[in-house]
Amino acid sequence: MDIFALIKAFILGIVEGLTEFLPVSSTGHLIIAADLINFKGDTAEAFEIIIQLGAILGVVWDYRRKVGSVLVGLNRPTERRFAINLLIAFLPAAIVGLLFHDLITEHLFNPRTVAMALIVGGVLILVIERLPLRVRVTDIDRLGYLDALKIGVAQVFSLFPGVSRAGATIMGGLLSGLSRTAATEFSFFLAMPVMFAATFYSLYKHPEILHLHDLAVLAVGFVMSFFTALVVVRVFLRYVSRHDFTVFAWYRIVFGGIVLYYYR
Numbered sequence: 001m002d003i004f005a006l007i008k009a010f011i012l013g014i015v016e017g018l019t020e021f022l023p024v025s026s027t028g029h030l031i032i033a034a035d036l037i038n039f040k041g042d043t044a045e046a047f048e049i050i051i052q053l054g055a056i057l058g059v060v061w062d063y064r065r066k067v068g069s070v071l072v073g074l075n076r077p078t079e080r081r082f083a084i085n086l087l088i089a090f091l092p093a094a095i096v097g098l099l100f101h102d103l104i105t106e107h108l109f110n111p112r113t114v115a116m117a118l119i120v121g122g123v124l125i126l127v128i129e130r131l132p133l134r135v136r137v138t139d140i141d142r143l144g145y146l147d148a149l150k151i152g153v154a155q156v157f158s159l160f161p162g163v164s165r166a167g168a169t170i171m172g173g174l175l176s177g178l179s180r181t182a183a184t185e186f187s188f189f190l191a192m193p194v195m196f197a198a199t200f201y202s203l204y205k206h207p208e209i210l211h212l213h214d215l216a217v218l219a220v221g222f223v224m225s226f227f228t229a230l231v232v233v234r235v236f237l238r239y240v241s242r243h244d245f246t247v248f249a250w251y252r253i254v255f256g257g258i259v260l261y262y263y264r
Contacts, residue, residue, distance in 0.1 A: 005217050008039045013051050013221035017228025020055040021188060022236060023125065023167030023248045024255075028114035031161060032259055035111055046209040047221050049202050054222035056195040058229035059188050067192070078141050085143050089152035089169075089186075090193045096156050097198070108161050115259035117162025122252030128171050129244050136177035140186045143178070150176040151186065155194070162256075165191065170245070180240045188233060 015033050019026035034044055060067055073079035097104075137143055154172025158165035166187050173183025203210070 002217075005043075006220050008037050009047065009217045009220040010224055011037065012039065012047065013054070013224025014228050016048075016051040016221070017055050017058065017225040017230075018232055020052070020225075020229055021059065021166050021191065021233055023121075023164050023170055023245055024252055025114070025118060025121070025162050025164035025167065026052075026055075027109075028118055028162035028164070031109055031114050032111050043209075043211070043214050043217065045206065046211070046214060047218060049199055049209075050218045051221040051225040052195055053199045054225035055229040056191055056199075058226040059233055060192060061226075062230055062233055063188065066189075082141055082143075085145065085148035085186075086190060086193060088145055088148040089155065089190050090197075092149075092152040093155040093159060093194060094197060097159055098201075100159070101201075104159055104161070111259055111263045113160075114162035115256040115263070117160055118252045118256030118259070121163050121167055122249040122256065125167065125171060125245050125249035125252070128174060129246055129249070131175075133174055134177060135179045137182050138179045140178075140182050140189070143182075143186065147173075147176045147178065151183075151190070155190070165194065167248075180244070181237065184237060184240050188237075 012030060012033055015029050016026055019029045030048060034040065034048075039047070070079045070083055074083055137147065151169050151172040154168045154175070155165060156168075157163050158168040169187040169190055170180075170183045173186055174180065176183075178186065
């Protein structure tokens, strides 16, 4: 057993769990971190898929009551409306992702494009935070279909690595009139179908990347991303109920600048 591979899996699992649901781009951080510790090849590709699954299952566990209520209560108006909103918000990125997945993966998954997206995204968050936005929706169960569509369109931009799925959907929610807490919670729930779809699509396209001899590495990454995401989601939701997203904007700008300088 390669102890160094396990250490790398431990580190990257934490990176995924820390960044997946924050507006800082988990994909961007994984690309940069994997490049720095030289974690590449089929094992790395399979690993990224598995740790994303671990992170999203952490959120599913945290919101298991709400998820269960929606799944068994689709005959009730509130649960049915919520499920339809998730579907509406899911479709734009799903369609664009299916059409351009290979193109995006081939040409945009590198540290320099990630760094530029981090900086641009940080600037946009600062701009949005200074807009005089009116809050109309404070409860995700009261989200309108048009609001869900707007958030779904915003999510399309997150297909560009470094933009951040969480950042795009949360900012889209704020621009659509959601409160910070409602926008963040809806982003968590929207991540579930998006990340499950992305995970199983990647495994369907490339089943050959899974190998039994990588089981220990995959297990370490999965466990770390699951538990880290579980903690981060709870802390982050408490944070946004009292603060804005400015600190994440400046983090993106500074981190992106460091990455650009390192890979100049």
